[in-house]
Amino acid sequence: MNKIYKHVMVDIIRNRMVLFYTLLLFIVSLSIFSLEDTSSKGILSMLNIILMIVPLVSLIFSTIYMYNSGEFIELLLSQPLKRNTIWWSLFIGLLTALGLAFLLGAGIVILIFETSLLGLMLVLCGLLLSCIFTALALLAAVLTKDKAKGIGLSIMLWLYFTIIFDGIVLFMLFQLSDYPIEKFMIAISMFNPIDLARILILMQLDVSALMGYTGAIFKDFFGTASGISLSFGTLVLWVIIPFMYSLRYFKKKDL
């Protein structure tokens, strides 16, 4: 496992895309924090980057990488190696590369300019989102044999999690506005990792506004230690479940 993992790591790090991604994150986050006069406005812009760019890049890069290394995977499969090992090494390799890119590019800058619980929350959420969308990319890649279809699927996934899901939720909120659905909304938010990350950060960012009645209900859940740990637990589940599903599929897949 170690050898394959190392090979994947070196292969990705040599890839110009990841280097470019790191540099882009670094330049953007540095300029955001030095341009805005208050750090909380910088945090807002960073929030958008973490919720939009990080998932998108993780998804697309990982999908494309999986397809490009299709032949390499086939070669490995011809060797006396377990499919389990191969898939795990690929996944961990991608995670390390993208996680490292995020940490070096944005994480350090965030922690320098916003050394607080909020900054830590941002970095943690960014890291977890990188992992989640890598896992989803693996799933998308393993489900479809055709490269174009696979990339299409991952773009659809991204669109779904960033816009379509929120649109549906907003629609539901208006349709059901006569009912006490606050608790229900907390449960619904668990079904979208991007929403979950956003709400976790929101709880730290807009403290004053959240002191209102509805806010208080959310705060009672997402603001407490048990709520925060449950949310992070859910985010981790969002990494594990898609990956395990893709692993099961890969093991049975006829290549």
Place this chain on the structure above:
Amino acid sequence: MYKKTYLILIIFFLSFLAKLEAKTWWVGKNESLHSLNQAIQSARAGDEIRVKKGVYFERNLIIDKPLTLIGEGLPVLDGEGKYEIISIKASSVKVIGFHIRNSGISSLKDLAGIKIYDAQDVQIVHNLITNSFFGIYTQYGKNCQIKDNQIVAYGKEEQQSGNGIHCWNSSYMHIEDNVVSGHRDGIYFEFVTQSIIKNNRSFRNLRYGLHFMFSNHDTYISNVFTNNGAGVAVMFSNHVNMFNNTFHQNWGDASYGILLKEISDGKIQGNQFKKNTTGIYLEGVSRVNMSRNTFSSNGWGLKIQASCQDMNIHQNNFINNTFDVSTNGSLVLNNFDGNYWDKYEGYDLNKDHFGDIPFRPVSLFSIILEKNPTTLIMFRSFISALMDKTEKLIPSLTPEQLKDQSPRVQPIPL
């Protein structure tokens, strides 16, 4: 000319004589008098009573002639949880330097640590009042001075707790440098006119830090209101001025930096609103001039209801609020001008320090939130940002008239 000078000299001399005539009574363990009550009964108008350090159980002290009471080393007057401690029923009484504690609790009689009944020129200075139902209570007071007092209670329920400084039907009051905490309302005014409230600190009170109704022509300067249950409420008054006050961390759904209801013709200038759920909530307010205030890190800077009119809101700083302004209707009869908004994205081509395109401080999302509070969970999502941007280009739900014609591009130094 000389005659006048003589006259003044004679008056001065006479008053000096009167001063000489005033007697000083000493009360204390080792003095001839052990009881303050006894001293008050024996004293004549204009006398001075000095009280030595110690604990005194005097039940209800009724001061019915102009006396000066001075405590040396903060003597304690204990009401044993049953009595009103000092009742002032004469003018020109001075109460200085006492520790007044444990007054009785009665909603029927409004028992207080110190209560002024129908008197003028009373001075209450340098006292410490703890665990009292009402701290200092004035009814029909005129030209009284309440200064440098520290009033602390440990109230847990509104019913079991009175107000720190309570004035009813009074005028020309001077309330300065007091510290009030743990009461129902920190400072309460009803039918109080021509008064000055200056440099007070009011915090952790159960309901309002400052609460006044039907009180006209009053001025509030440099007070600090923090962490009160519902902030500050100002209702049914006119010609009220508020300068350089600080409203800080009033958190809760019904909690406001200031709640203004049915107010007219006032000035709100140079105040700081920081970290409140709502900076100012305005309902039925007219002709109030709001300038040079700073709203920072609030949930909502201003919640201005459509029932307000002829408000002049200019030269304020709005920094880092979640929402700058929200409203509940499309009717706008108020004027926003020359404020600094940190959310402004316009440009200033002619470099006159004012943005060239108007700024609309009401975001679509704040309107949606007003109608459906649960949508808060969607705040700062991509779709809400998208909706806000679209609304900025073509206003449809947000009031078209609510805009700052010449927003500043730099914060106003305050």
